[in-house]
Amino acid sequence: xxxxxxxxxxxxxxxxxxxxxxxxxxxxxxxxxxxxxxxxxxxxxxxxxxxxxxxxxxxxxxxxxxxxxxxxxxxxxxxxxxxxxxxxxxxxxxxxxxxxxxxxxxxxxxx
Amino acid sequence: xxxxxxxxxxxxxxxxxxxxxxxxxxxxxxxxxxxxxxxxxxxxxxxxxxxxxxxxxxxxxxxxxxxxxxxxxxxxxxxxxxxxxxxxxxxxxxxxxxxxxxxxxxxxxxxxxxxxxxxx
Numbered sequence: 001x002x003x004x005x006x007x008x009x010x011x012x013x014x015x016x017x018x019x020x021x022x023x024x025x026x027x028x029x030x031x032x033x034x035x036x037x038x039x040x041x042x043x044x045x046x047x048x049x050x051x052x053x054x055x056x057x058x059x060x061x062x063x064x065x066x067x068x069x070x071x072x073x074x075x076x077x078x079x080x081x082x083x084x085x086x087x088x089x090x091x092x093x094x095x096x097x098x099x100x101x102x103x104x105x106x107x108x109x110x111x
Numbered sequence: 112x113x114x115x116x117x118x119x120x121x122x123x124x125x126x127x128x129x130x131x132x133x134x135x136x137x138x139x140x141x142x143x144x145x146x147x148x149x150x151x152x153x154x155x156x157x158x159x160x161x162x163x164x165x166x167x168x169x170x171x172x173x174x175x176x177x178x179x180x181x182x183x184x185x186x187x188x189x190x191x192x193x194x195x196x197x198x199x200x201x202x203x204x205x206x207x208x209x210x211x212x213x214x215x216x217x218x219x220x221x222x223x224x225x226x227x228x229x230x231x
Contacts, residue, residue, distance in 0.1 A: 002155065033215070033216075034214075034215035034216075034217070036215060036217040036218075038156070038218075040156075045206060045221040045222065045223055045224060046156065046206075046218075046221055047221075048217060048218060048219050051211075051213060051215060051217045051219070052213060052215050052217070057219065087155075089155065089156050091156075091158075091216075091217065091218075092216075093215070093216045097172075097173065098170050099158060099160075099161060099170040099171065099172055100146070100158035100161065100170075100216050101158065102148075102155060102156045102157065102158060103155070104155045105155040105156065
């Protein structure tokens with residue numbers, strides 16, 4: 001049971017928009033800690049996709065965007081492409097646990 | 112180019128010990144906090160431990176507290192994870208991961224990972 005809750009899977013057709021939610025609590029996201037998102041393609045190390053709730057590292061397409069409100073955060077992907085098929089993880093810091101926490105991960109399938 | 116190269120993984124019996132190393136290059140290692148993150152086969156990411164650039168702050172996940180020790184040698188540009196009293200559930204790919212220092216505990220660079228298998 002992960003501290004941050006994500007849907008196990010989402011799917012969408014090419015060109016569509018999908019969102020992935022990340023729900024936390026008052027000791028992590030709700031406490032004001034930033035949320036970050038990672039993309040993990042099969043057999044590879046994770047890649048930072050969004051940091052500080054809504055910031056994109058250089059090289060990440062603007063099709064990817066992040067937002068945060070209250071105890072939750074969301075990752076939105078627009079103009080879905082076949083290459084976006086991957087696992088996505090959210091991450092934050094937790095004051096009660098004194099460390100980082102990850103969501104359980106969401107598998108994105110491009111139909 | 113930032114590079115993080117883990118080593119030291121392998122097969123170990125339950126109750127045994129293993130020391131992982133991470134060789135860093137392409138950046139000023141001593142200026143960055145570092146993490147270990149693991150991923151059990153077919154499972155999600157699990158944060159393991161964090162160490163600040165100057166060794167002044169160290170955090171551990173509850174699942175490894177008292178068994179694992181994170182350390183670093185800034186002169187050798189290296190990060191370590193000493194793992195003792197290993198259990199079956201410690202079987203995972205272990206990633207060395209850099210904190211960029213933006214203050215949010217995120218990770219901007221990951222190594223390729225080293226596999227630790229705990230089995231009799």
